[in-house]
Every structure is written in C-alpha cells, then in structure tokens.
Amino acid sequence: MGIATATIKGFWNLILGLFTTGKYLPRKSVTLQYPDERWNMPERSRGVVVLLSDPQTGELNCNACQVCMKQCPVHAINVDQIKDPETKKRYPGNFTIDNTICCFCGICEEVCNFDAIKLTGKYEFSVFNKEELIYNKEKLQELGRDVKYTPRKKKKASDEDEKTEKKEAKPAEEKSETKTAGEKTESNPEEKDS
C-alpha cells in the first residue's frame, strides 16, 4: 500500500470516527445529576438489611430462631434468643447487623421462614463514625417500618426439606391464632444441625 493510499485511508477513518461521535452530540444526555435527580430502585434491590414488623400489631416478625445468624457467610448478624416464661413466646433480645462487614448477599432473607428480615432498596447510609454502622434491633425495626412485603404462605420449594414439611403440618392449627405464636413451636432443621 502506497503512502498516498494509506494517508487517504487514514483520513477517511478519522472522519468516520468523528462522524460517529458527532452522531451522539445532539442526543439526550444519559447521565443523572445524582443528589438532585434520583432513580427508582427496582423491587428486588439488595440494599440495607431491615427487620420487618407485623403491620397490625407492630411487633417484630422475628422469633429469634437464629437461622440467619448461622447461615450468614460473613457472620455479620448476631441474635440473642429470649423466651418469655409466661407466654412461652420467643423473641430476639438483641439483634445486631454489622454493616461494616455485611456483603448484601441476601442469604438471610432466603433462609428466613417468617418474613422477618429483608434487604431493601435503601442505599444512603454513610456515617462519620464507623460504630454507627452496627445497627441494633430498634434501628433495624425503625428502618423496616415503611417497607412493604407480601407475607409468604409457604417456604419456597427449592429450600424445603422433607423434615420441614412434616413439622410444618403439625403447628398449622396454631397458626390461626397469631403469626408469631404459631411459628414459635416450629423448630428449623438447620438449627439443630449446625
């Protein structure tokens, strides 16, 4: 290829490149001016972890079965189980999530049988002090107040064990009373195993 051909070809390709960039010049900008404009987070978005409460009673759905604590791959969750001696209800005494190490994998939400824990689309939680990132029970409940969720009737078939099926059949009658009362008798197979 002679110099003349190479020069012409080179110029032609430079013009072609300029034409491509020029094509996008009059088009609308694709960027968002973040603090002023915001985007809608999708429904499944996995952001800050919250604890869900019963919309009627306002109590936490959690009955401190500690499955999420045991299944968490980075050990970010810590739950203390307290049993009320009178009503024999179980509830979490202290429920902390360490957001400094949480990896937002969503395993806690999947293994939970009681719609108690959920990853939400919230994402602005930066603080000046690192210790403030360790959320306690009250903070997690407060964050989860406005989170809408559809109560899960039955556990997903994929995660289900045969053992769970049998055990779920028994406390089905009790379930009609209140949600937490019915489920407290149910022990998860993973709890024993791990």
Place this chain on the structure above:
Amino acid sequence: MESATYGKKLREEEFLINMGPQHPSTHGVLRLVLKMEGEFIRELTPHVGYLHRSIEKIAENRTYNQFMPFTDRIDYCASMPSNLAFAVAVEKLAEMEVPERAEYLRVIMVELNRIASHLIWLGTMSLDLGAVTPFLYAFREREWILDLFEMTCGQRLTYHYIRVGGVSRDIPPEFEKSCRAFIKSFRKKVDDYEAILTENPIFLSRTKGIGILPLDLAKDLGASGPTIRGSNYEWDIRKVEPYSVYNKFDFKIPTGKNGDVWDRYMVRIEEFRQSCNIVEQALDGLPESDTIRAKMKAVFRPPAGEVFSRIEAPRGEMGYYIVSAGDKKPYRVKIRTASYNNLQCLGPISIGLKIADLVAIFGSLDVILPEVDR
C-alpha cells in the same frame, strides 16, 4: 559553570523501574519490575499477591451455599461466570439435575455478563491508548446490562444469582422485552466502536504487530480465552467440553491470525456479536416452567470425592477443583483462573518493546488482578 560530563562519553547502564502497584494502567495492584535499557524493556518480572484474600482457604470454612457470595469476588467484572463455575463443579460432584429453564437463564446471564466484561476491557484499554470516547460509550452500554441484572437479582456488581442447583430467582416479566431491545441496539453500537477504533491510524500503529504471542508459547504458558484465540487457535470450552446447555446454540469461535494486540482486540469485538446471538437464541428457546432450582436438602452434603470442572469465563478457562469429604463444607477448593496464566505471557512477549507498548499489551491480555491473586 562547566558540566562535569562535558567532553566525556555519557555513562550507559541498565536500570530498574517499578511500574505499579499504583500505576493507572495496571488495572488494580500489579507491580512490574522492569529492567530498562534506555527506552527498551530487557527484563520484566510481574509481582503478584497484593490483592490476596485467601478465598481458597475461606472456602474450607464455609458451606457450599455460603461460599457462593465469595465467588462473586474472584472476578468482580464477571461475577456470573464465577458463580457458574462453582455451581457446575458442585453439581458434577453431587450428580445433580438442574431444571432446564434455570440452565437457559444461566446462559443468558453469563453471556450478558461476558458482554459487560468485554465492555470494561474495551473502555479501559482504549483509555490507556489515549482514546477517551470508547470508554464513555462502553460504560453507557454496560449500564443497561447492569440494570437488567439489578431487576433480576437486585445487585449491580456482586450478583450471587447462579446457585448450586439452579438460579436464585426467575426473571421479572419486563426482562425479556428490555433484553431484546438491548441486543437490538447493541449490535449497532458494536459497529460504532469499530468505526472509532478498528481502522483508526493511531490505534493501528499502537496495536498492529505489537506483542505478538506465538501459539506454541501460548500453549506452553497455559493461556486461554481470547488471548489464545488471538493466536489463531480455536479453543473454547463452550465448544470443546460443552457444559450447561451450550451444545444447543449455534455460534462461532472467532480467531485472530498473528496473535498481536490488534488480533486480540478483534477477537473480543467479534465475541460481542457471538454473545448477542447466543442471548437471542436462549431467549427464543427459554422453556416455560416454575421450577428454577433443583430440590436440595436444607443441609447439603455432597458425597465424598473429588471433581474438576471448567467453564469459559470472559477471560478464559475458569476451573474449580473440589475435594469433598462428604461433609457440608468442602475439604479443599482450588480455583484455576485464566488471568494468572495469561499474565505470564506478558513477560516473554514484551521484551524489546517500549513501556508505551507494554501498556497496550497488558490492556489486550485483559488481566484482572483479584482473579490473579484470589
């Protein structure tokens, strides 16, 4: 004042340069010790290990399902293939049947992730070579793919979508329409990239004939993926050892001729189009079903034994060697990643070239450092 060297011959000697770990073109923390003779490289030693997180050791202390989020972090530009590699290995170990819809969803996600990963490569490599525009275009298209992932699994970088036995969630109803629209528009965008770069005289002079990787050297060093395909060798695990449902799709393996930077560039550009074909075929053949994950026991214990399985990740072969003692945790996990072997090619092929060419060669190998160190 009279110079001390006036009238004398200037001293000549080799000198050492530390390129990195904070060099912008090393895409992470790679330290290259260069022995220079003037402008030319005489010896090159890559020092790795700055990003070592001992993921293989972590695997020994986690159950199979718990380890899945960690596989996201092995190759954060392409988390879906990393997830798939581990899932395929465990399924082979436990001889598990995966629902067909889940297999199709896996293929769609992995191929979309391959496009997203190559887009990062295209953007950063052209940025290293001084072309800023393709970087902006590549990240604009990647945004759409990340939106598709986010509506499906909720995350934009560490997806944790492909699980042992299937996938975590079915796609939302609006996914298919958006995905088809993306593929349709993306084919035109690939032509745009080519118009800007492929025949651009500046780009050509920086890439043509630079960093030629001979095929026998590539084979000796265990190179894989687009790196070895650029050296005119048809090697793709999707064809050689089909996993998942890849044997049902019609696609080609693009290859280069000389194995220089430009050939590796062209292979990846062609892979954009082939991935688009696979995604379209998978969307057409997506079977309707409710089960997207195989039935597993709550405490998953695969039988004792050992297994090695590999897949074609965007950077090349990614393999998992798992030894199970029949426990709920693996006894040993060894991860074979493509970047580690591809990085070894950098030394021999950049001897005698200039530092500016080294940047181009390193960009074309598409090495990602967390995958090297694990």
